[in-house]
Amino acid sequence: MPEKIYYLSSVRATLIGLILMLMGFGLSFIGFDVNQSFWQNFQSMVIDFRGVANLFASLLMLFLKLMFIIFGYFTLKSRNGIIRAKIDNKGFYFKEITGKSKMEKTAFDLNPLTFLPYSQLLNIYLLENKWTGIHLEIETKLEKKRLVTLDALTHSQKKEIYQIIRQKIKYLSSVGLILMGFGVSFIGFDVNPSFWQNFQSILVDFSV
Numbered sequence: 001m002p003e004k005i006y007y008l009s010s011v012r013a014t015l016i017g018l019i020l021m022l023m024g025f026g027l028s029f030i031g032f033d034v035n036q037s038f039w040q041n042f043q044s045m046v047i048d049f050r051g052v053a054n055l056f057a058s059l060l061m062l063f064l065k066l067m068f069i070i071f072g073y074f075t076l077k078s079r080n081g082i083i084r085a086k087i088d089n090k091g092f093y094f095k096e097i098t099g100k101s102k103m104e105k106t107a108f109d110l111n112p113l114t115f116l117p118y119s120q121l122l123n124i125y126l127l128e129n130k131w132t133g134i135h136l137e138i139e140t141k142l143e144k145k146r147l148v149t150l151d152a153l154t155h156s157q158k159k160e161i162y163q164i165i166r167q168k169i170k171y172l173s174s175v176g177l178i179l180m181g182f183g184v185s186f187i188g189f190d191v192n193p194s195f196w197q198n199f200q201s202i203l204v205d206f207s208v
Contacts, residue, residue, distance in 0.1 A: 004164070006085040006150075006157050008109075013079035020072030027065045075109065082109055084149055085157075087164055091117035092138075095149040108149060116140065118168045126162040134158050138165075 008016075031044030043049060048058035075082070086093040093113035116138070123139040127146075134155050136147040150158060 003086065003088040004160075005083055006153055006161065007080075008082040008084050008152055009154065010079045012152050013075055013082050017072045017075030017079060020068050020075060022072075024065045024068030024072060027061065027068070071110075083113065084153055085147075085161060086113060087161065091115055092121065092161075092165055094147055097148060118165070118172055121165065121169055123169065124162055124165045126159065136162060 028045055032041055033044070036044070043054075043058070046058070046062060048054040084095050093115050095108055095111065096114040097108045098111060120140050121138060122141065125137040125139070127135045127137055129135070133151070136150050136158055138145055138147065150161070153161075
């Protein structure tokens with residue numbers, strides 16, 4: 001099977017990038033007052049030197065604003081090449097929201113793809129909701145996980161991912177059953193007895 005890559009649509013990527021940048025710039029204007037001096041506005045909007053606690057809080061906010069702007073810029077710049085999922089002969093790759101802070105979760109597109117070999121996938125589900133659309137959910141030996149980052153893909157892309165992975169899981173299940181059947185067939189085999197004795201041990205026993 002040739003490798004299949006699923007990109008975030010350029011329209012959605014553009015919107016996400018613009019929203020992130022607007023959030024960053026919007027947060028920068030919190031505290032602005034036309035009646036205050038430039039220095040007072042600078043401390044309210046950028047870095048506040050009116051105490052250690054104020055300085056620490058303003059630095060955190062500045063970092064947050066810059067991250068929104070940087071991630072927004074990255075999204076706009078890469079809008080035609082943002083990968084959300086990939087499928088090849090080895091397994092399934094997808095973007096996953098990780099991290100504890102909001103910034104880490106917002107920047108999940110910067111993370112590498114999470115890889116799951118087909119042997120670890122027990123099932124995949126295509127869930128439909130008339131309000132929120134189509135969602136993908138995978139089941140492994142450890143958990144069930146909804147693929148939230150793939151919600152931004154088109155319906156046809158999600159359906160194609162579902163069908164391909166479903167076929168892979170069915171194929172591996174069939175191979176497993178065949179191998180199990182062969183394994184059971186050799187119960188009772190011994191290299192020392194004759195062919196006829198082994199035949200009766202593993203196939204049909206006529207020694208009654």
